[in-house]
Amino acid sequence: MENQTPDPIEPTLSGPQAAALLAARGQAVAPGVPGQPFANMLCFSVYAAQLAFNRLYKQLLAPHGLTYLQYLVLVALAQAQDRTVGELGEVLFLESNTLTPLLKRMEAAGLVVRRRDTQDERVVRVALAPAGAKVVGEVECVPLDVLSALDMPMGDLQQMKVAMDRLGAELRKTGG
Amino acid sequence: MENQTPDPIEPTLSGPQAAALLAARGQAVAPGVPGQPFANMLCFSVYAAQLAFNRLYKQLLAPHGLTYLQYLVLVALAQAQDRTVGELGEVLFLESNTLTPLLKRMEAAGLVVRRRDTQDERVVRVALAPAGAKVVGEVECVPLDVLSALDMPMGDLQQMKVAMDRLGAELRKTGG
DNA sequence: AGCGATTAGATCGTGTGCGATCTAATTAGG
């Protein structure tokens, strides 16, 4: 495959030689089995679980024209008259550099409404549009359905949520 | 802020009206406090924890010129002579559409070496380059340091890793 | 009132993720 020439890849260095360099340090990087390089790395397990969640939700939300993040925004808006971009950011742990393009796409799709606050023209208030309210109702049961489909006790899953919330809070403290 | 006119934002619909639409369904979307719309959503807690991990690692890895994903690739390569793109994908739960550009950037940065397998020209073998072996040694202790900095018992964190691995496996089963 | 500092969003560039599609290399079946 590859186009034309099979992608040159200049032989800068032989592979075994590189591995030897590491071995020369006298200490393996991780004690895991060759097939599982991320033993003792909770960060990786969270990363992998998030990937898996995202893929599953993508399947379930795509028929409704939503991405996972767009779904989260709709859920966050479903409980309030409206939220400012900053408030959405607090709830979703995101900044305006992520939210502004996202909200513009959602507005273009008719899911939300953006409007400048009349008291403070710096503030943008975001609210559900009718299509957004409709679709958030359609996908309301998705999270519970997903968890129900897993072969794991619901009590364990609840405990895991508490633990993840705690972990996230601790990590945010540390990041300072 | 904003350029010229304060971003028109055509008033397609009033916000309260949208919220009313949802309330009319007779059932709140989630029973949580207004400030915490994601009660009972483990997916969100995992998402938020992953964001927090990623931000913290970004801080710690940036001085070494690594992103989090690049770091994972280096760790995966540190245990083997080399790995094919497909093998890396199995370990990292990623496909070639993500790995190929990533590996090309890492090769350009001198972190890894890519080479066509001589037996099967379809296969690309990836190995640590000297700079990659050097930097993976420098950041070897980062994961443990991060966890140590948290105000949580190490035993709890180990249990969480087991639980996350299980959750990821279950989600991947469900996704079909 | 006037002006520097602060604040809320927006913009830009880079790096993931991923669905869809493409190509070249290998394999399978007649």
Place this chain on the structure above:
DNA sequence: CCTAATTAGATCGCACACGATCTAATCGCT
């Protein structure tokens, strides 16, 4: 052998994330 199917990567377009920077609106201080 020769072609169809399979396989391993690569490419493309779009949607997050985020550091860095910008602008407009508001606030604070004199």
